[in-house]
Amino acid sequence: MKMFLVNIILALIWGAMSGEMTFASFLLGYIVGYILLLLTQRFTGAESRYFGKVWHILLFIVFFLKEMLVASLRVAYDVLTPTHHNRPGIIKYSVEGMTDIEITLLAKVISLTPGTLTMDVSEDGKWIYIHAMFIDDPDVLRQAIKATIEKRLMEVLR
């Protein structure tokens, strides 16, 4: 967290030095600051978790956008072709042992990738119910969500 603040300050200094506070110069300053901090890590003795985390967040955003685009095209294909290929249904998904904020974020990401939609959280907070458009086998879908969305989200959060 401290390293993040230092990085933001470096980006602001970069913007002030280059004389224009645009989004592009801030972004450039952030990237330069990140590389500098990464290179001087040995001398400042800063915690190293920050550098991996930035990378995980970036990867997650790219993964999320890709997933959203691919799945949107799949829904679009089903909408535009005359015959319907959908096999809808509601499946249970275990979220046991996750904190509330993790469940919220997981439910959000599941909802935003088209084809799956979070419907309800059970009262004891152990299950979420997902309405999915293309179910061939409920267990396969559960495995797919666990291996892609949940795994990557946990990399960012933990």
Added chain:
Amino acid sequence: MFAEWDIVSASTTGVMFLLWTAIVLAMYRLIRGPSLPDRVVALDLIAILMVGVIVIHAITTDQPVFLRAAIVVGLVAYLGTIAFAYFIEKRGRP
């Protein structure tokens, strides 16, 4: 005649047409029903489409102020949807 032609203004005209057609299609679902949640979903989509229309309008008139109107429409639509969902759940029948 084509001296003023550029790809952005041509695209905005085309996309504006698409968006209004989409609003008419959503209107059909709004009127047709069959249940109240169906109408709420249609209304939500119409609100998002209106935000799109406002954004396109901001591009064609070159007035970034309209983007603030887009934020307001999005916010009000969201609150309306939440209120409707709460109402449907309380009422207990579709």
Added chain:
Amino acid sequence: MREILIALLLWTGGLFMFIAAIGIVRLPGLYMRMHAATKVGTLGISGLILAAMLDFADMAVTTQGFLVIIFFYLTAPIAAHMISRAAYYSGVKMVAHSVVDELKEARENGEEKKA
């Protein structure tokens, strides 16, 4: 070059929103319509806003645009979740060719509240 990118973003955004509208008319059943409306619609609006951000190329517009996109990505799943939950508990049926309904099973076994 920038113009082409703007036009491309405009058309992808507009087409996705149009597909969302066709989906809301054509797809059977409320829950499936929701898939089209909330998510494909959100993707479409973010395309249009990105196009506006590129067109104005201005710090204020860029930050505002990001704010609008983040706002939509935060609120769309909540709205969809609340509507689908309310619809399910008030008794809107799923389409006839649905494969599985584990929420119904859970409620019959007494794991979830009955409506």
